[in-house]
Amino acid sequence: MLGALCALEIRNATASDYPISITIQASDTTVVAGNTVNLRLALTNISSTTFSLPNAIDPADGGFYYKIEMIGPDGKAVELNDYGQCLYESLKRPDCFRSGSRFAKTLSPGDEIRENIVLSDVFTISKLGEYIVQVSRDLPKDLGGFHVTSNMVRINVVK
């Protein structure tokens, strides 16, 4: 029994174990308050195998499967607005009706899904100053069940 336990290799997953990478980029790193704040996201199959991943049918509406975290100039998490909650926290908001289809996208090694996320549609970005954004996604169990996080980007909101 002890031998079996000792034989178990316990290790933490590292980024090199992940089958995907998520890279984000702000369309504008400086935005005038009230203007649209866009985030560009690229999900890449960095593994050597082909797999399917659930995806929103409309890339412009991308984000159903992502978790977006935004820290405001005061250092506190920025809350999703009503629309944002409906899009990204559907479990908490069963009252939201979301139209559209979802399908599984097959990704071969090196394939990439690029999406545009309109941050100002889902967050109330009212304070001036620097915001930090990071996106993550939980992968299904057959893909290791990893929680993959993106790089962080900074967006400065000015008057």
Next chain:
Amino acid sequence: MKNAFQSLILIVLFMLAAAPSSAGQPPTIDLRINKITVTRGEKLYLSIRLINGSSHAIKLKEGEDSHKGEAEYLVDIRDLEGHQAPLTEYGEGIYKNGEPFTPGTFRATVLQPGQSVSDGVGVDKIYDLSQPGTYAIWVSRKFDDGSGLRFIQSNKVTVTVTP
């Protein structure tokens, strides 16, 4: 005799240096334009052909859903003073960060030695060419040659916009 031998060595070295090495040849982009003179507001169209003239396969990302040349190539257009023409609203959405970005699925495509891929781009859709003048246009694209990401730039073409 010694001089003749040295000359022979030099000739051989020169010939070796000048011999084409397919392994060292990078892929090329052949850029053509549909017209060299257009009136303001007239359509301006680029034909792009990327040729893998190297001896090894290269990898490209090709748009799957709506295949657009502007999503894969960075199109640059400058006047005689080197100023970039202003982007249209559509162009700004794609080239804002200096690198093309459009939503969609991009497939990793392998281009074998000798293979080529062709695309087209409507320049007037991306850039505002309402200002008469002469412009130089070129395109560039990112690819993976197996040792990392590289950029390749096309030849330059010139267009004159008349009032």
